[in-house]
Amino acid sequence: MLIREATTEDWPAIWPFFHTIAAAGETFTYPLDLSFEDSRAWWLLPEPNRTVVAVDETTGTVLGTAKMNRNHLGNSAHIASASYMVDPAHGGRGVGRALAEYTVDWARRSGYLAMQFNAVVASNEHAVKLYERLGFTVIGTVPDGFRHPVHGYVGLHIMHRTL
Structure with a gap:
């Protein structure tokens, strides 16, 4: 698996699983009806933020994606955040873990x-x-x-890690 910078040319490969995950309403606080264009703008972030894709090196298939950014601005700009989406067709292969490790390393660097x-x-x-x-x-x-569409109202965790 190769993790590399995402480009606008990757968006057509990201969109199908992004849309499926966001529209399911089970894991993201995004509107369920985000359009192709709005989703792309929310996910493909400009510098100094970063968006990457995990790609199968043999087939070139996009397996998942992550975006990394400042959590806040100003005097809280020293805290990073990240979000991850793995194509459900490629779950259970360590893609999410690889993306999460990548984002932690990126934030530290x-x-x-x-x-x-x-x-x-x-x-x-x-x-x-x-x-x-x-x-x-x-x-x-x-x-x-x-x-949650199945479980009803559930908690929303705030999770933290010192680098």
């Missing part, structure tokens, strides 16, 4: 002091466990902060 995820859906147990294995801890939970 970029001079950030910590990473914080503001909205990790508590019922997304796979993601919570992965982040915990990578050194993140839940520092707070917004009770009933997310309306």
Whole structure:
């Protein structure tokens, strides 16, 4: 697997799984009806932020993607954040872990002091466990902060890791 900078030419390969994941309403706080153009603008971030794709080196297939950015501006600009999407057709192959490790390394190399995820859906147990294995801890939970389409109202974790 190769992780490389994402380009606008990658968006047609990202869009199908991005749209499926966002429209399902189970793991992201995005509007369920984001358009192709709006989604691209939200995901493909300009410098100094970064968006990458994980690509199968043999086939060139985009397996997943991550975006990395400042969590806040001004006097809180030293905290990074990231978001991840893995094509469900390629889940269970370590793509999410590789992307998460990449973003932590990027944040460290970029001079950030910590990473914080503001909205990790508590019922997304796979993601919570992965982040915990990578050194993140839940520092707070917004009770009933997310309306899950299957589980109803669930907590929305804030997760943090010092770099």
